Amino acid sequence: MxxxxxxxxxxxxxxxxxxxxxxxxxxxxxxxxxxxxxxxxxxxxxxxxxxxxxxxxxxxxxxxxxxxxxxxxxxxxxxxxxxxxxxxxxxxxPFENIVETFENDALKKEKEISEALAQLKQLSAKSR
Missing domain, CATH: 1.10.10.10 (Winged helix-like DNA-binding domain superfamily/Winged helix DNA-binding domain)
Structure with missing residues (x-):
């Protein structure tokens, strides 16, 4: 149609x-x-x-x-x-599969950001 x-x-x-x-x-x-x-x-x-x-x-x-x-x-x-x-x-x-792809991408990005922030915190603690 x-x-x-x-x-x-x-x-x-x-x-x-x-x-x-x-x-x-x-x-x-x-x-x-x-x-x-x-x-x-x-x-x-x-x-x-x-x-x-x-x-x-x-x-x-x-x-x-x-x-x-x-x-x-x-x-x-x-x-x-x-x-x-x-x-x-x-x-x-199905649109659900597209949504799932974006969800997985967002979760991966969130994990990468969290890891980068954790490393930055470690570096800032060492620089004191």
Whole structure:
């Protein structure tokens, strides 16, 4: 099922974006994730309309999602065979798995910060 982009992000989508940005996910990437969670299979144009992002921003934001194997991307020729084909994007992993990945990243970062602070405390105690 294909979903249009208008009003796609209302409510839940904007909440997802805000929470992801709080986890230091880049804004454009957070917006694209939210669009794909709230929609089904979306064209680049659907995402642009829903989010206000420009086409190059959508393409760039999709790169890390593709690298993580979170999305499927396909091209479909336009009816008149003129111009670039339409790009369709679809999440291929459950959103829960994406959340789990961000959770693991955050926990790892938190551990690294704690270890660095502990080392700094040791160094400051030695310098007295």
């Amino acid at each position: 294909k979903t249009s982009g208008t009003n796609l992000l209302e409510g839940k989508g904007y909440e997802i974006i805000g929470l992801l940005q709080g986890l230091d996910v880049p804004r454009t990437e957070a917006v694209c994730i939210a669009c794909l969670v709230c929609g089904d299979e979306l064209t680049s144009q659907n995402i642009e309309q829903a989010s206000g992002l420009r086409q190059p921003e959508v393409s760039i934001a999709m790169r890390p999602l593709r690298e993580r194997n979170w999305i499927e991307e396909r091209n479909e020729k336009k009816n008149n065979d003129k111009g670039r084909p339409l790009k369709y994007y679809k999440l291929v992993v």
